[in-house]
Amino acid sequence: MSTRRHFLKQSSAILGGLSFCSCHLLSNVNAQNLPVKRPPIVIAGKKIKAIDIHAHCYFQEAIDLMGPEGKNVLAPTRGQTKNFINVSERVSNMQAQGIDMQVLSINPYWYKKDRETTEAICQINNLNMSKLCGENPDHFAGFASIAMQFPDLAVKQLEEAVKKYHLVGAAIGGSVNGDDFSNPKYHPVFAKAQELNVALFIHPQSTPQLASRFKGNGWLSNLIGNPLDTTIALQHLIFDGTLDKFPNIKIIAAHGGGYLPSYAPRSDHSCLVSPTMCDPNIVLKKKPTEYLNQLYFDSLVFTSEALRHLKAQVGASQIMIGSDHPIPWSEEPVNHIMETPDLSDDERIAILSANAVRVLGLKI
Structure with a gap:
């Protein structure tokens, strides 16, 4: 297995040959094979851009460091x-949805790896993400990969990702x-995110304690496990007082x-009913x-009634577009x-893009 030491020795080669896949221009793609571009969004006579804050990609060099476990990523x-970005194809698919910009994230798959391997994986991801976004600033921004199982390392990675690589926060x-982030050992990461005024995007990885009950039909490990996690x-974060300790932290929750x-209202009754x-x-x-x-919160709740309820509970100022692209959970996020x-x-303007601009500091 490749290690961080091996990676650092070859960092110049990686930087010179990043493989998100090919990044050829739209003009090089047969127009007949492209999806139909959605008409511009017009609200009250003004063209409005759309930003999807829940979209994914992967970089093969980092997956390779997982060894045999890489096949499960x-x-x-x-x-x-x-998931391996061809810029022209990804942008074309975004335009078919009416999306102008995606804030890309990589679902953490490295939390069980050793420190050296995890550091190498995150560095490859962040270098690639920075280059991809830097070369396509109108279409992509990115969340960093950080080693949450090693909080001291995660703090350093987050600061480097924001200050050096110009990423807009981190995906966790x-x-x-199975260890919750309200545990004080993770508080240094929350403190650094609050200090840097950047977001932590929570994207679940199922609920591992219930793996045996998720067996059977329906992909329940994702269907139930992800939103439950x-x-x-x-x-x-609420009941353990973490949000009181970090009142200005920006937490974005997927799905x-x-x-x-x-x-939510049940939450207000638990300690009244059973104070012990x-x-x-x-x-x-x-x-x-x-x-x-x-x-x-992202808008990935599928129906108008569900979005209406989410808005009623948290406020439109707290919601941003989320599609999970390229995983086809929501293929018409703007129409939603x-x-x-x-x-x-x-x-609508707030959810489509204004909230993302405000919270993530994006420029469109």
């Missing part, structure tokens, strides 16, 4: 082969191998925040549901926003 989905899992992560926004099951040393500054108004009847023009 990509999920068996219809969009699997499109819903937990580290996010739900647990957010509830711990509409999992199940939490759908059943709650820690008397943790005194929250707000009701649990009120913390949802300082978190951010435009066709939800309960949204005002200002709320």
Whole structure:
């Protein structure tokens, strides 16, 4: 297996031959093979751009460092082969959806690896991501890869990613191998993100403790496991007092925040119903549901009614487009926003791009 030491010796070669796949221009692609471009978004007579903050990519050099485990990195989905970015094809697919910019992230697959290998994987990812975004600033921004299982290393990687590689935050899992981020050992990462004023994008990796119950039909490890993992992560950040400790932290939760926004009011009753099951040393500054108004969520909730409810619970100012592209969970993310009847023009503009610009500091 390649190690970080081996990687560093060959860093110049990697930088000279990054393989997101090919990055040829749109003009080099047969126009007959391109999907149809969606008409511009016009609201109140103004053209509005759309930013998708939940989109993925992978870099083969980093996966190679996983050794035999690398074969399990990509999920068996219809969009699997499109995780390796061909810029012209990706932009064409974005335009068919009406998306102007994607904020790319890499789902963490390195949390069980040793420190040296993990450092190498994250460095390859961040170098590649920086180059990809730097060469295509109108279409891509990126979240960093960081070694959350080694918080001291993650802090250094996050600062380097933001200051040196100009990434807009970091993508993290819903937990580290089942260990929740509310654990104080991860607080240095939260402190650094708050100091840098950048976002942590929580994208779950199923709920490993329930793996045996997810067996069977329906891909339940993803269908149930992913939103459940996010739900647990957010509830711990609330109830363990982490959000009180870091009141200005920017947390973005994938998949509409999992199940939490759908059943949030129950949170306000648990410690009233059973105070013996709650820690008397943790005194929250707000009701649990009120913390949802300082978190951010993507719009990947599928129906207009679900988006209406999410907005009612957290506010339109906290929602941004999320598609999970190229995994085909939501293939018309802009239409999802435009066709939800309960949204005002200002709320649509906010969800389409204004919130992402404000929260992530993007320039469009």
